[in-house]
Amino acid sequence: MNRINQKxxxxxxxxxxxxxxxxxxxxxxxxxxxxxxxxxxxxxxIGLPFSDPLADGPTIxxxxxQALKNGMTSELLFQQLKDIRKTVSIPLIIMGYFNPMLxxxxxxxxKKCQEIGIDGLIIPDLPVDVYHDEYKSTFDKYGxxxxxxxxxxxxxxxxxxxxxxxxxxxxxxxxxxTTGAKSGFGDEQEDYFTRISNMNLKxxxxxxxxIFNNDTFTQATKHAKGAIIGSAFIxxxxxxxxxxxxNFIAPMxxx
Amino acid sequence: MSYNxxxxxxxxEFGGAFIPEMLYPNIEELRQNYLKITAEESFQEEFHxxxxxxxxxxxxxxxxxxxxxKYNTKIYLKREDLNHTGAxxxxxxxxxxxxxxxLGKTRIIAETGAGQHGVATATVCALMxxxxxxxxxxxxxxxxxxxxxxxxxxxxxxxxALSGSRTLKDATNEAMRDWINNPVDTHYIVGSVxxxxxxxxxxxxxxxxxxxxxxxxxxxxxxxxxxxYLIACVGGGSNAAxxxxxxxxxxxxxxxxVEAAGKGIDTGESAATSVLGKEGIxxxxxxxxxxxxxxxxxxxxxxxxxxxYPGVGPMHANLYKTGRAxxxxxxxxxxxxxxxxxxxxxxxxxxIETSHALAVFEHKTFKTEDIIVLNLSxxxxxxxxxxxxxxxx
Numbered sequence: 001m002n003r004i005n006q007k008x009x010x011x012x013x014x015x016x017x018x019x020x021x022x023x024x025x026x027x028x029x030x031x032x033x034x035x036x037x038x039x040x041x042x043x044x045x046i047g048l049p050f051s052d053p054l055a056d057g058p059t060i061x062x063x064x065x066q067a068l069k070n071g072m073t074s075e076l077l078f079q080q081l082k083d084i085r086k087t088v089s090i091p092l093i094i095m096g097y098f099n100p101m102l103x104x105x106x107x108x109x110x111k112k113c114q115e116i117g118i119d120g121l122i123i124p125d126l127p128v129d130v131y132h133d134e135y136k137s138t139f140d141k142y143g144x145x146x147x148x149x150x151x152x153x154x155x156x157x158x159x160x161x162x163x164x165x166x167x168x169x170x171x172x173x174x175x176x177x178t179t180g181a182k183s184g185f186g187d188e189q190e191d192y193f194t195r196i197s198n199m200n201l202k203x204x205x206x207x208x209x210x211i212f213n214n215d216t217f218t219q220a221t222k223h224a225k226g227a228i229i230g231s232a233f234i235x236x237x238x239x240x241x242x243x244x245x246x247n248f249i250a251p252m253x254x255x
Numbered sequence: 256m257s258y259n260x261x262x263x264x265x266x267x268e269f270g271g272a273f274i275p276e277m278l279y280p281n282i283e284e285l286r287q288n289y290l291k292i293t294a295e296e297s298f299q300e301e302f303h304x305x306x307x308x309x310x311x312x313x314x315x316x317x318x319x320x321x322x323x324x325k326y327n328t329k330i331y332l333k334r335e336d337l338n339h340t341g342a343x344x345x346x347x348x349x350x351x352x353x354x355x356x357x358l359g360k361t362r363i364i365a366e367t368g369a370g371q372h373g374v375a376t377a378t379v380c381a382l383m384x385x386x387x388x389x390x391x392x393x394x395x396x397x398x399x400x401x402x403x404x405x406x407x408x409x410x411x412x413x414x415x416a417l418s419g420s421r422t423l424k425d426a427t428n429e430a431m432r433d434w435i436n437n438p439v440d441t442h443y444i445v446g447s448v449x450x451x452x453x454x455x456x457x458x459x460x461x462x463x464x465x466x467x468x469x470x471x472x473x474x475x476x477x478x479x480x481x482x483x484y485l486i487a488c489v490g491g492g493s494n495a496a497x498x499x500x501x502x503x504x505x506x507x508x509x510x511x512x513v514e515a516a517g518k519g520i521d522t523g524e525s526a527a528t529s530v531l532g533k534e535g536i537x538x539x540x541x542x543x544x545x546x547x548x549x550x551x552x553x554x555x556x557x558x559x560x561x562x563x564y565p566g567v568g569p570m571h572a573n574l575y576k577t578g579r580a581x582x583x584x585x586x587x588x589x590x591x592x593x594x595x596x597x598x599x600x601x602x603x604x605x606x607i608e609t610s611h612a613l614a615v616f617e618h619k620t621f622k623t624e625d626i627i628v629l630n631l632s633x634x635x636x637x638x639x640x641x642x643x644x645x646x647x648x
Contacts, residue, residue, distance in 0.1 A: 051419065051551040052537070054431050055275040061418050073549040098273060099536045103550030124275040125536065149276040153438050158279070173277060176439075178432045 003091040003119045004145050004168045007042055008204050014226025015217070015252055016043040016206060017233050018095060020063040021080075022072030023049070024237060029080045030087075032242050037090050039249035045122065045228065048077060048096030055124045057180030059231035063238075074104045078112045085117035093147065095122040106135055110142040120145035120168055132165050147171050152192045156199070163201040170203045172196060172224060174210045180231030181210045185219045197223035217252050258503040258579050260459075260570070264452030265541075267576060269569035272451035274539040277435040281443070282539075284358065286453045292357050293350070293460065305349050306464060309382070310339045312346075314465075316472035316628070321600040328621035331482070332603070332631040333469055335494065342606065342633030343462060343494045344375035348444055350461030352379040355442035362386045362441045366430040368395055368423035368490075369560030370402025371606075371633065372446030377411035387411040390429040392422035395560060402637060420554045423564055427538050447491025448568035451539030455496075455568050462497025469628055470501055477626055484621065486511045487630040488612040489582075490526070490562035492571045494632035499574075509581070511619075512571060513612045515557035516584035526555035527584040528567045529575045537566040543575065558587040558641065559607040561633070589614040591645050594635065606633030607641060 007014065017036050021029045029046070036044055049064035049072050056064070077094075084092065094113065101109045101123065113121070121144055126135070128148050139146050145168035150159050152175060162170060174189055175181065196205060204225035211220050212232035220227040229252065236248040264270050264286075272282055292298055306312040315334045323330045335343040348365075355363060363380050365387070367373030373389040380387035389406055393415040396403055406413050419425040427450075434443045448455040448462075470480040485502060487495035489512045502508045517525035525531060532543035537552055544566035545553045557563045567575075574580035585593075594610030597603055605613060609632045621627060635642065642648065 051553075052424065052428055054428055054538075055277060055435065057432070058418070065419065068551060075549070097536075099546070099552070100550035102535055103533070103546065103548065125273045125539070127271075127273060127279075130271065130273070151277050151280075153280040154276065155280075176277065177436050178277075181436075 002143060002145055002168070004043070004093070007091050008169060008225060013221040014042040014206065015249070016045060016226055016228040017041050018045040018047055018228055018230030019233060019237065020047040020049055020060060020067050021077050022067030022070045023063040023234070024066070024242070026070040026072060027080070028242050029077065030084060033084060033088055033092070035242060035245045036249070037088050039246040040253060041090065041249055042226065043091045043093065045093045045095045046077070048074060048094055048100060050097040050100060053097060055178055057178040057231060059180045059234050063234045074100055074109065078116060081116045091119045092117065093120040093122055094118055098123050098126045107138050110138050110144055113144055114142040118144070120147055122147045122171060124149060128162055128165055136165070149173050152176060152188070159196070159199065159201070163203055166203045168203065169225065170201065170205045171228070172205045172207045174207050174220065177209060179209055182212055183210070185210065185216060189219070193220070193223045214251055214254060258574060258577070260456045264456070266569045266573035269542050269572040270452055270455060271541050272539055273536045273541060274451045275435070277438070278431065281434055281438050282451050285457070288358060289354060289453050289457050292354055298353060298357065302350055302353055306346065310345050310349065311337060312464065313468045313472070314338060316469060316476065318476065319601050322597065325600060326616045326621065327623055329624070329626045331473070331626070331628045333465060333498065333628055335465065335630060335632050336603070336605065336609070336634035340375050340378050341636060342371050342375070343465065343497060343630070344372045344446060345378065346464055346497065347446065347458050347461040347493060348372070348375040348379045351442070351444045352383055352385070355444070356383065358442060360440060360442035362388070362437065363444055364388045364390065364430050364433050364441055365444045365446060366390050366423065366426040367446065368426065368563055369637065370395070370399040370406065371561060371637065373411070373413070374402055374405045374409070376444050377406040377409035380411060381409045388433065389413050390416050390426040390433070392416045392420070392426045394421040395423065395426070399560065422554065424552065431538070447493040448496040448570055449491040449538055449540060449566060455540065455570055458493055459496040459500055459570060462493050463500035465494070465497035465630065466499065466501040469498070473626070473628065481505055481508050482626040482628045484509045484511055484625060484627040486513065486612050486615055486627060488513045488562060488608050488632065489567055489571055490515070490564045490608065491566070492568040494630050496568060496570055498630040506579070510574065510579060511615060512574065512580045512582050513615055514582060514584045515559055515562035515590070515611055516586045517556040517558070519586055520584055524556035526557040526562050526564065528565065529582040530584060532566070540569050542566050542569045542572040558590065559611065561606070561608040562611065583615055583618055585611040585614040585618070589617065591642070593617065594642065595646060603631065604635035605631060606635050607638045609633055
């Protein structure tokens with residue numbers, strides 16, 4: 001069974017962390033992953049930087065720009081991760097935009113992910129119907145779970161379709177925004193979280209965008225299986241470095 | 256075989272809508288409505304009325320006698336430079352503002368490079384009394400001050416794009432991010448035949464008035480609707496799409512697309528996407544784009560800010576791939592020389608974008624009896640400073 005599916009069966013709320021590979025320094029990738037696991041994180045999204053990250057706010061944009069300046073590429077990321085499964089056992093997901101994968105070759109990219117022990121991919125600009133018609137068989141062949149996003153504007157019919165195509169979890173975008181919004185959750189989000197929860201989807205949901213502290217993590221996971229923190233973590237790393245990550249993680253998980 | 260869009264939103268293998276889920280409802284709303292709304296009689300009536308009374312259409316098809324004599328062929332210029340706001344861009348913004356109103360949108364956003372599309376958008380927003388926000392790269396704001404001032408005078412808010420290379424592609428990213436954050440009340444007026452489906456088709460349809468008029472005007476002047484050649488410059492490719500639109504499947508009409516070679520194809524400072532680009536995805540569309548081997552989008556260069564885009568619209572990618580159009584790259588120097596030549600032979604100062612198209616006559620020999628229609632897509636007022644500096648006038 002895929003590590004993502006195993007993790008989703010655990011009887012706890014899951015904390016997933018996103019970071020941009022190659023940031024702050026080019027060789028930080030493996031250390032960040034190892035330190036995150038030690039800090040008690042359940043799952044990691046490794047961001048493959050892109051020059052034009054449409055869905056991202058300033059924090060992830062800037063970290064991506066810096067990572068590219070540092071020399072990050074798909075090939076280099078795969079090299080850095082080649083022995084990662086000797087030391088890390090939690091699920092690892094690569095999150096990136098579609099063009100770099102397309103240039104690498106979708107099949108070659110998937111094959112490499114399998115060899116390394118990557119469990120899934122999140123590709124925000126690969127639409128679910130194109131995935132279903134053209135790439136699903138390749139992802140299946142290499143045992144990769146592809147994760148799709150839904151937003152408060154996604155129609156019920158489309159959510160059901162995305163649920164039917166998914167076989168891991170659904171990435172629930174908390175509000176109509178790019179990443180890194182920091183206003184907390186109000187009634188609107190609460191209604192949305194409840195509405196989705198009541199749909200009884202076959203895939204569990206993990207909430208992302210706008211989660212930055214214990215409050216927002218708790219609110220997001222009241223109904224959902226887990227939550228993803230990205231921009232807030234990158235800000236932490238920018239200010240505090242990559243060593244004592246438990247100082248960021250522990251407060252998120254304290255009740 | 257048709258060179259126009261298919262029912263899935265593709266030109267051959269190019270096009271589609273590779274967008275994050277956050278944009279899906281916006282794009283889907285447009286996709287479901289754009290053909291229906293634009294086909295309505297009341298829409299068509301208002302669109303054509305505004306094109307006539309406000310824009311000043313039909314634009315003349317002018318026989319350029321002295322230019323024709325010089326190159327020993329028959330050259331007609333489609334005078335889009337005489338439109339209100341000075342270029343073809345306004346044809347599209349009129350169409351999209353009418354669509355936005357019918358979709359109940361109360362706020363307009365747009366991206367702009369040189370500022371021409373920004374001005375055309377700010378213009379129609381003023382006309383309709385709708386809030387307007389234009390994203391423009393910080394670098395472009397500095398080099399296009401007069402157009403920034405025009406937009407402000409028209410009541411638009413100009414927001415600097417501070418991400419990436421701070422030029423057109425980044426302004427486009429910022430506009431898309433704004434749309435993600437404002438999905439309900441906002442319409443995004445894309446300025447060229449780029450972006451996710453249905454934008455390339457929608458913009459091409461609004462610009463198609465250009466080739467619709469060419470057909471009528473040429474029939475009057477030459478007794479035939481079809482020229483031997485159509486020539487237009489291509490950045491994203493909206494003036495070219497309008498010029499070709501009604502001729503796409505008339506393969507006895509030869510199509511020439513002119514790209515900006517910048518300082519030269521091999522100099523690393525170029526915007527000739529057909530030569531330097533590879534298939535990939537930019538701004539939600541599968542097309543040809545300039546990128547690194549690792550799939551990062553690179554920054555193009557041209558003396559003309561309007562041709563300074565790292566991709567081309569999917570229609571043009573398909574015209575290139577299928578060989579339907581001949582692509583020619585023109586350097587900064589060749590374009591500037593052609594711009595000066597038109598000024599002195601015909602008394603028309605063209606936009607530097609258009610000067611690239613005009614430089615084709617030094618590149619390619621036409622027969623005496625050939626009938627050529629070239630889209631004179633914009634006037635050169637906005638480029639005066641560039642011309643002055645280049646020619647030390």
